[in-house]
Amino acid sequence: MGRHTALATLLITLLISTAEAQTPTKTARIGKLCPAKCDGLAHITFDDEIRKLGWVEGRDLTIERKEAEGRFERLPDLAAQLVRSRPDVIVASSTRPVQAVKNATSEIPIVFAAVGDPVGTGLVQSLARPGGNVTGVTYFVPGFGLAKKFEIIRELLPQAQHVGVLASADNDATRQRLSIEIPIASQRYGFRIDVIGFRVAEDIDGAVAKAKMLGVEALAVAADPIVNTPWNRVPDLVAQAGIPAVYDQRDSAQAGGLIAYGIDIAENARTQARLVDRVLRGASPAKMPVEQPTRYIFIVNLKTAKALGLTVPPSLLSQADEVIE
Amino acid sequence: MSGRRLQFRGLFRKYFLVLFLAVVIPLAANGVSEAWFGYRDQRARLDQLLGVEARAAASKIQGFLDGISGQLGWLVQLPWTEEPDERRRIDALRLLRQVPAIVSLTLVDGNGRERLYVSRIGLNRTESRTDRSAEAPVAGARAARLWYGEISYYRGSEPYLTVAISGNRPSVGIVVAEVNLKLIWDVISSIKVGETGYAFVLDGPGRLIAHPDISLVLRGADEITLAPFQAARQAVGPTNMGFATSRDAEGSRIAVAAAPVSGPEWTVVVEQPLSEAFGPIYAALWRTGGLLLASASFAGLLAYALARRMTQPIRQLEDGTERIGAGQFDHHIEIRTGDEFQRLADSFNAMAADLAVSQERQERIAKLKRFLAPQVAELVDRKGDDGVLEGRRTEVVAVFCDLRGFTAFSARAAPEEVMSVLSEYYEALGAIITRYAATLTSFSGDGLMVLVNAPVPVAAPALRAADMAVEMQRSVQELIVGWRARAHRIGFGIGLAMGTATVGRIGYESRFDYTAIGSVVNLAARLCASAADREILTDAAVASAVKDKRSLVPLGSRPLKGYDEELPVFRICFEERPHGV
CATH class of the missing domain: 3.40.50.2300 (Response regulator)
Structure with missing residues (x-):
């Protein structure tokens, strides 16, 4: 059945071309602000997960890492540096670095992984509708943990x-x-x-x-x-x-x-990576609900x-x- | 001409249309019916498929809930005592670890007092003995064994469900569990309908409980987010029969089917993009369309070729008849179709050949008629042999006649008058020559020469010639009376002689004349020249042939120009018809 072969070939060609069209051609840029060092379980998990989602560092992804090495007073300065290089998304884990980045930009999307009370600290308007450039995954709510x-x-x-x-x-x-x-x-x-x-x-x-x-x-x-x-x-x-x-x-x-x-901060990191992936693919953090941890x-x-x-x-x-x- | 062209085109178009439609209409009818039945089949299949998918998805969601209630059942098996139940506490803690969706557990004894509360994040309580018998979950489970609460949103985002379950007897108490429905995501995201279709779950009031895109669920009771999902469920209707079409959040058309989850009264809706659901039928439509187009073009080509084959010979015939009509009899209509057309063309060709022969004959007769009497000409032609016109020596009577004083008259009179006189003259003589079957060999001005007994021999040629001469004199004399009345002095004389002469055709191409050469011709001419008005002079040969039958007057020997010695000349007498008759 020559016709079927031809049809199949056409379909495969189309599929391949759409697949090619879907893989990002431009290099995505992630900025990472780490209060201490950008390593440990959460960071490794995040990097793994983002790779699984199709972003390979060095190929179509660059990650610019800023480490405060435990010196929180350096966070605002590092945040400003990150914002100046204008990455597509900035990743930070806990309240203080996120706050520092949010103070530096209201445009570049920020995705957090372990903020206890993003509403109470004013990072987002509500969990269901963050409303700004910040979204992410919460940590223990004050009162628990x-x-x-x-x-x-x-x-x-x-x-x-x-x-x-x-x-x-x-x-x-x-x-x-x-x-x-x-x-x-x-x-x-x-x-x-x-x-x-x-x-x-x-x-x-x-x-x-x-x-x-x-x-x-x-x-x-x-x-x-x-x-x-x-x-x-x-x-x-x-x-x-x-x-x-x-x-x-x-x-x-x-x-x-x-x-x-x-x-489970690894689970939080995976969720964070998923959110970052969606932001890189064009989703607006304002409409991406803040997720809450499910695994302890x-x-x-x-x-x-x-x-x-x-x-x-x-x-x-x-x-x-x-x-x- | 243009009218005929139009007709020709009309015939071609008729043939083309008929042949083309004869092929295309059945094909199109077949294609359309195939497409229609294919569409119906696909709809029926889709109906079935989506229905099955919806029920399968519903049973998976049901399985998720049943799994939780099954686990909870373990905590309501043994009756409570007044003592703290450490074993049951450990069971509850273990259950929390095993079922991640359970956020907290409240165990109530047979009297409705809280005996144990364990939570994943909140602080545990033991033996608080708070009376919870009036609370909805406890009351509900007491009434119905298994009770599902309304959906609530934890921190305005995560959907939580309260499940309460009682044991088989009141003393074993009741367990109330808070379930984080976000974890249905694992179940719902694994449900795939076709390539890109998926399932989602709505509760009674139409809030989204589960969806592969978790962020839609986490938006809580957001009207705008929920609208398309509620619309989809609305489209299916309460009967849950078959599939319906709706639009998703992006406005694309989708096929949806639904199945209920009994207990919490949820609805599982499966949706598939219509473009995908009808993908096979679209493909079939394209295929049918393509085939139809291909066969239509093929039919068109075929019809064109056939119509051409039909009309081409007709055109050739038409052209051929035109040419033949124009006299081109050698035109040959070349049709080698091996059918009726060829036969028709062959008969046309045969007809053209016959026409050519017939025309040739006509021409020949026309030529012969110029110098032969018509009946002789017909005879010669009928015999198909003009050998009679071949040169030979034979006995002939040569008759010469002309008008006296014509030259003077023609110089004087108006041309019309001259032509009128000549015309009357020849008319009279022509009729007589024809009647006597004589051969007019030549005429010039007022003089003419007639042969008798050539080319066709006749009986008593001399007598015939004499009678003809008499007849001629009579007729012309009658005319002369008329002419004299118009003051034209014209007379008419005839000379005839009999003897051997060479007769035959002379001339070139189509200009042939029949003539006689010999002294007899000269003699007749001389006699004519010496004849006065009203005179018919003849030589001794004619005179001896007719002397017993017609009255002759011997005029004695006369010297004739061109002759050394005098020759005997006779005058044939004739009775003139009374004047005025």
């Missing part, structure tokens, strides 16, 4: 009285979170809670030492870029101090932290528990997505 860590500590140490929170003193979002969640936790679980603050990465040593000196029975470590740079620094220090601690992210537990409970991680490191001489109760183990032995 940290309190859940106290719940875990109570489950783990039913007798504990004195608990510390390791948190950045510079992070407005964290401060807001603490002001809401600490009263809830202390009231519900009867903890005496000390907030041990730090401002820069160099403060971490002192903060852990202070926690030990205060004699806290457990630590809740609030998520912060500084805590994760380098990624095993805090778990190592805390383990040395012999304090059981509950972290926010998977890699902290993998680096020797006792328990990690939080939002709960990781227990039994090796650390053993080192600390702790027995993890079955109620916690039953919740664990991953148990490190």
Whole structure:
């Protein structure tokens, strides 16, 4: 059937030409603003996902990375630099870098991956309709997240009285979170809670030492870029101090932290990459609803528990997505 | 001429149209009916296909909900005691881990008091003992075992559904779960209808619960976003029978079908772009159209060729008849079609040949008639042999006659008068010559020469010639009376002689005359010259042949110009007809 062959050939040619037409011909440019370093799980996942979506760095995508190396005061300047090079989209994760970029531009689309309260901080008008140049994926809403860590500590140490929170003193979002969640936790679980603050990465040593000196029975470590740079620094220090601690992210537990409970930042990064892909293909962030996290991680490191001489109760183990032995 | 051209074109057009339509109409009818039935079949197929897709999609969504309620069922199997149930707490926590869509679980005992609350992000509660019996989920599950709440939007964006389920007896209590419907995305995005079609889910009031484009779901109860989806469901109608057409958010036409999800009273709508759904029929239409076009052009060519084949011979015949009509008898109509046309052309050619022969004969007769008596000419022609005109020696009677005083008259009289006289003269003589079957060999001015007994021999040529001469005199004398009345002094004399002479045709090409050469001709001419008005002079040969039958007057020997010795001359007497008759 010559006619059918000819038709098929025509169809295939058409398909190929449309496929070619769909693959972007111009190079897309992404600007990335990282408060510490542009690496770690979230960044790797994002880069992977964007590649899966058809954007290969070096071929049709360039990513300009700006790293604040934990120095938040540098964020506005780096944001301005990024905006000057006019990328197609700027990617930032948490509230402070996003805020810095938003202050620098109201035109270039910004996609975030871990902002707790984008509406409350004025980044978007509403989750359903962001209305501006910013959209992304949320993190824990203030009121949640940290309190859940106290719940875990109570489950783990039913007798504990004195608990510390390791948190950045510079992070407005964290401060807001603490002001809401600490009263809830202390009231519900009867903890005496000390907030041990730090401002820069160099403060971490002192903060852990202070926690030990205060004699806290457990630590809740609030998520912060500084805590994760380098990624095993805090778990190592805390383990040395012999304090059981509950972290926010998977890699902290993998680096020797006792328990990690939080939002799956890898999943958030994938969603972020998907949103970036849509922006690169012409979608307007104003009409792209802010997505909320759906996957949570709960990781227990039994090796650390053993080192600390702790027995993890079955109620916690039953919740664990991953148990490190 | 132009009229005939038009007729010719008309015939060609008629043949062309008839042949063309004879092929194209059945083809077109076939193509159109095929397309129509194909369209109907495709519609029926699409009806079935989309219906099946919708039901399959609905059962997948149902499966998602059933999976959740099935998992929840495990928490309402054992009756509550007054003691905290640690085991059930662990079960609840494990369930949270296993079913990511469940955000929180509330377990209520048989008395409607909250015994346990576990949440993925909120803080857990145990044994709060809050009375929840009046709350809708608890009341609903008590009434119907499985209860689905209204859709609510978490933080104005994510659709949440409350599901409550009771056990097989009141003491086992009730479990109430908050379900994040965003996770249906995994199910809905895996449903593909055809190449680009997909499914979406609407709740009772028409809010979007699931759609492959999650951002549409996350827009919450947004009227503009929801409008096309509600329109699509509206288009299908409440019966959920078959597919309907609607328009999607971009305004493209789509085929939609729907199926219900029982329990939460949702509707699963599947849609497929109409262009894709009818893709096969469009392809078939294009194919049919193409074939039709190809066969129409083929039919056109064929009809043209056939019509040409039909009209070309007719045109040739027409042209041939024109030429033959114009006298071109040697024109040959060349038609080698091997059919009636060829036969017709052959008979035309035969007719042309016959015409040519006939015309040739006519011409010949016309020529002969110039010097032969018509009846002789006919005879010669009928015999098809003009050998009689060949030169030979034979006995002939040569008759010469002319008018006396004509030269003087013609110099005097008006040309019209001269011609009128000559015309009367020849008319009278011509009739007589014809009557006597004599041969007019030549005439010039008023004089003429007639032969008797050549080319066709007659009985008693001398007598015949004498009678003819008498007749001539009588007729001309009557004319002369008239002419004299007009004051023309004209007379008429005749001389005849019999003897052997050479007779035959002389001349060139078509200018042939029949003539006689010999002394007898000269003698007759001399006798005529010496004849006075009213005189018929003859030589001894004629005189001896007619002497017993006609009255002769011997005039004795007369000297004649060109002759050494005198020759005997006779005058034939004749009775003039009374004047005025």
